[in-house]
Amino acid sequence: MAFNIALLIDILPHTLNFVAKSALIMRNTDNFLIFYHLIEQGSFSKAADQVGLTKSVVSKRITRLEQDLGVQLVYRTTRKLTLTEAGEVFFGHAREVYYSVQNAEEAMSGLGESLTGTIRLTVPTISGELLLPKAISEFSAKYPEIHIDMDLDNRFVDIVKEGFDLAIRTGELPDSSFIARRLVDAHWVICGAPEYFARNGVPKIASELVNHNCLAYSYQETGAKEWLFKGENKPYTIKVNGNFTTNNASALRRAALFGQGLVYVPKVLVAEDLKAGSLIEVLQEQVAKCLGIYAMYPYTRHQPIKVKLFIEHLYQCYQKHEDKF
Template identity: 80%
Template sequence: MRNTDDFLIFYHLIEQGSFSKAAEHIGLTKSVVSKRMTRLEEELGVQLLYRTTRKLTLTEAGEVFFSHAREVYLSVQNAEDAMSGLGERLSGTIRITVPTISGELILPKAIAEFSEKYPEITIQMDLDNRFVDIVEEGYDLAIRTGMLPDSSFIARRLVEAQWVICGAPSYFARHKAPKSYQELDKHNCLAYSYQETGATEWLFKGKSGPFTVRVNGNFSTNNASSLRSAALLGQGLVYVPRILVADDLARGELVEVLRDQVAKRLGIYAIYPYTRHQPAKIRLFIEHLYQCYQQHKEKF
């Protein structure tokens, strides 16, 4: 049976990206790490790495070996967590990618509470509205809205989000509030371009199922905060997730319309790649997110 150290050294070599960084991280000399990798390739009878002065690149065989090395590393980490007591020595980094709207609402509070409980775990959160390949770009999980895009990922539904149409009292002082979707052609409908149905396609309930209505307006943005600000300033109507404007609605700074006619309702998920040995810190973080979202579900 192959020495577990071979897997661990190879894992850290690829994660660190160079022999010198890996050697420093592991606590060995650069020459020892290099010799161990050369011996490993000789014993396996395959080339695992393409070495240049600037970077290391995995061969096809290297990709396969690295996937197993990562499983070995995670198994060791899980064993250490179990032996030391979960929550006592949990450390390391959790990388997450989230849409801007999620990163500006519930998540900051959730992360602050998690960091207070597990101060040795570092959370790295990247806000990005593009579709991020979490495996290719090295993320531990993503927060996404809507359907699970790939069956190779696992999704934990955090909460169900209802969308609303609303505007400021100052806007309704100039424009009569609509009673049905047919009246939206008389209104300035501000568009949120980060949604799968399109910036100017608003979803409504119908007798035979949901349908879309094309609206028009003089402002469109992919930034939810900017859209909310425009609505608060009385520029027009917006069609947004309730959580974005829940406090504004409660204070009367925005007024909801067409409540019983709006059809859009989407799940918010924590999505992560399948692995047989998921680190305890990831499991704990996802469970913490679920509890945090559930505590605020009335705002969704």
């Protein structure tokens, strides 16, 4: 076959340009991954372990990346790394690249036992102490190589800034930048111990609560002592009073079991007590409070498969125990 020198001369610059662009893309992809691990791990040495490079090489790659971009991405101190405004933007894209790589690897290797990594979730204390431990145990039995890192906290956590994959949230969901999967609706109940009713009588209508010791759960958007009831046209609240207020649902439940007073709490918290008769529900047809429980996660085009599987598992678990809510 004759070798066409003219053709080679014509296509060679285009070929070299393509190779150069490909090399640039590959280099940038590596830098995205290095930067992702640097921020996730919080140190150059830990990031180096993740990507199989030395600490000095990782440091040089980040410095070169900042030079190429013309912006500073992180503030470096001897104790910690802090993202700049540009760094936060770049980290969002770096996370997308990391998830894309993870999804590709998982798709090629197949699902099931091969799934690995960590899922970080933030959860209110009631959910974290009741149904979730069993749900996580069942999930871990199916996917033993996936590590679940659960943080119990009643505060409103910024899941993007604090590096969580998802959050379990109850109630209103104002932030449209997140995707929410409804798990179940949580109905609230008013209940007390039999000995409390033996001493104080049983309220028949909501207005009679002013004569009762109503123990308050302070972790509520509507207020600890503003109890919500059904009205003819719309819900209304009654202001109650009592001698105990707490932000810990377990402590509130124990106080009710000891006969101290009435509580207005999510049914799931006391479902077993109601079944056993150690607590008795009152005003059942008049209580109005019902809040959705959601799995919330940041919008991303490349959500990790392990997170999708975990959310679906949570949904099935909550639905299976819907009668407790």
